[in-house]
Amino acid sequence: MADKHVDELSGVETTGHVWDGIRELNNPLPRWWVWTFYACILWAIGYTVFYPAWPLLTTNTKGVLNVTNRSVLKDELTAAKGAQKIYVDKIAAMPVADIIKDKSLSEFATAAGAAAFKVNCTPCHGSGAQGGIGYPNLNDNDWLWGGSADQIYTTISHGIRDPQDPDTRVSQMPNFGEILKPEEIQNVAAYVAEQSKQPVTTGNPAAGKEVFANNCAACHGDQAQGNRDLGAPNLTDAIWLYGSGEAAIIAQATKPRHGVMPAWKVRLGDTTVKELAVFVHSLGGGE
Numbered sequence: 001m002a003d004k005h006v007d008e009l010s011g012v013e014t015t016g017h018v019w020d021g022i023r024e025l026n027n028p029l030p031r032w033w034v035w036t037f038y039a040c041i042l043w044a045i046g047y048t049v050f051y052p053a054w055p056l057l058t059t060n061t062k063g064v065l066n067v068t069n070r071s072v073l074k075d076e077l078t079a080a081k082g083a084q085k086i087y088v089d090k091i092a093a094m095p096v097a098d099i100i101k102d103k104s105l106s107e108f109a110t111a112a113g114a115a116a117f118k119v120n121c122t123p124c125h126g127s128g129a130q131g132g133i134g135y136p137n138l139n140d141n142d143w144l145w146g147g148s149a150d151q152i153y154t155t156i157s158h159g160i161r162d163p164q165d166p167d168t169r170v171s172q173m174p175n176f177g178e179i180l181k182p183e184e185i186q187n188v189a190a191y192v193a194e195q196s197k198q199p200v201t202t203g204n205p206a207a208g209k210e211v212f213a214n215n216c217a218a219c220h221g222d223q224a225q226g227n228r229d230l231g232a233p234n235l236t237d238a239i240w241l242y243g244s245g246e247a248a249i250i251a252q253a254t255k256p257r258h259g260v261m262p263a264w265k266v267r268l269g270d271t272t273v274k275e276l277a278v279f280v281h282s283l284g285g286g287e
Helices: 031-050 069-093 096-101 103-120 149-158 182-195 205-215 246-254 264-268 270-282
Strands: 014-019 022-025
Touching: 069 103, 069 270, 096 103, 096 149, 096 270, 103 264, 103 270, 149 264, 149 270, 182 205, 182 246, 264 270
Parallel strands: none
Antiparallel strands: 014 022
């Protein structure tokens, strides 16, 4: 066997590998690194003995300890639910208004309601409950069906125009495009715009006032301030569900849009609905 080549400058044997005349020194690994490597191998073997590791045909080895992150999480969730039970049971047995009066219960219900809101309500009302065209802003104090805690609870429970719930909130604006002449609709739109301090550019507000009294006041009131018993909006403020301005008012009067909100009590249960009501009430617009 030929003698191994030794580097002349360092006196260290080379591996025999040569690249463009450059030889690789055969320096041994540091002993601390070698022992650390061996320790890691032993630790890995021990891990596969004590914890689930090796895949089998239909399952895997369970390990001596039979412990997994999933089982730990399950135990932690069970413990958390047990700790929450005292609050959940109280919420289930109390009216929403009384829950709000109890500081600890209110804080718990608000937190739980916020979580339920993110999962179920944000697709329509937005992550900040700010709403959008056709979807009410839940932060302000403009409520079609009332903003008290109990009224909010009822609205969430039974929804609005939900055909599956016999107790749902129901309001139906007539299609005035089939009842009134286009000129009358234009005039009443001008009158309504004037009541909410919007610019009037086309219709005749004076003529529209009479049209309003004969056709709209029954629901929206003589002063156009709405009627929560009927779900009729206040037409004198600056909050408009389907857009403001004469054109938007004409469009809604001619071919009204009627949004549908699901009845959540059957889907989520009474306790979660109460928590949602407490959370929505806490946003700042609740009465």
